[in-house]
Amino acid sequence: YLAVEGYVYKDGMYWFYMEDREHFSVSFLELEPDEAAILYVMARTFVKQSDRRDALAQAVLLKMANIMQEDLLVSFGEHLTAAARELATQPEDADYEDVLRQLLRGYIYRRKLELIYHPYDGNEFKTIFSPYLIEPSGFGHALYVIGHSSIVDDIRTYKVDRIRHVRLRSRDQYTLPDDFPGLELLNNAFSIYHGEETIHVVLRFDSQVARRVKESNWHRSARFEWDSEKPGHLLLHMDIADTTDLEPWIRGWGASCEVLEPVSLRQKMLQETQKLMHLYELSAPSDDVNHDRFKDIFGD
Structure with missing residues (x-):
C-alpha cells in the first residue's frame, strides 16, 4: 500500500521513504459551477481516450464525484461516478500501470529513470531518462513522455506503451534546462512528433x-x-x-x-x-x- 500511494520506493533490495513527498501537495481548488462543468467534460474526454484501466484516474474521478455531490449538483457527481465505472470496465494492464506510476513519480519529484524501451522498428535498449513532459496524443489512445535520453544525449519522445521496464533512480535528481521550451516544443507538431523545421x-x-x-x-x-x-x-x-x-x-x-x-x-x-x-x-x-x-x- 505504501509503495502504491507513493510514500516509499524500492531501490535494489531495500525500501526507502520518499522524502520529497511531504513537500508536494495540491492546494484547495474552488470552482464556479460552470468551471466544474468544464472539469467534468475534461474527465469525460480522458475516459473516452483511455483504452485500459487506470487506478489513479479512477481514484481522481471518484474524489471529484464525492466533492461535487456534496457541494454542487448531484448529477455531476453521478456522472463522474459513472465515468469511473466506465474506466473500470477497460482491460487491466498491471505492467502499464506500474510503468506509468514510475514515470509520474520521476516527473513529479524530478528523478531520473532507468528504462528499457522497445521502439516500433528496432531492438530494445536501456537508457537513463529525465522526463520533462508527459503528453497525450489526440489520436490512437496513446500517452508519450518527452525528455532527455542518455543513450543519445538529446531530447527524445517515447511512447509509454513501448516502455518495458522502469526503475526510479531515487537519489539521482535532474533539473530542467533553462532553454527547454515546455509545451511550446509541440507548437509545430500535428500531435506528438515535433521539430523546429516545418x-x-x-x-x-x-x-x-x-x-x-x-x-x-x-x-x-x-x-x-x-x-x-x-x-x-x-x-x-x-x-x-x-x-x-x-x-x-x-x-x-x-x-x-x-x-x-x-x-x-x-x-x-x-x-x-x-x-x-x-x-x-x-x-x-x-x-x-x-x-x-x-x-x-x-x-x-
Missing part, C-alpha cells in the same frame, strides 16, 4: 465532408480556403514538423481527402492506395477493372 501540407476535401472539416481547428497553423478549381471542395493548409501522426488522420477521411502537398506525402498515399487495390483484388489490368467496385470502396 513542412507545408495542403489537403483537398470533397464537398461531402468540407463543412465537417471546417468546423474544427486542426492545428494552430491551419488555414482554409475554397478550391477555385473544384467548386465545393475545401483546401486545408498546415505547417507541421512531421507527417507521421498526420498520415493515419488523412487515411481516416478515405476518398474524401486528397493530398496535394508535399509531393512525398502524396506519393506515400498513392502507394497506400495501390496496396488497398491489391488487398481488395483491384490490381487487374485497367480494361478488366470493375470500376463500380472501385467507387464503392474509394468513392467517386
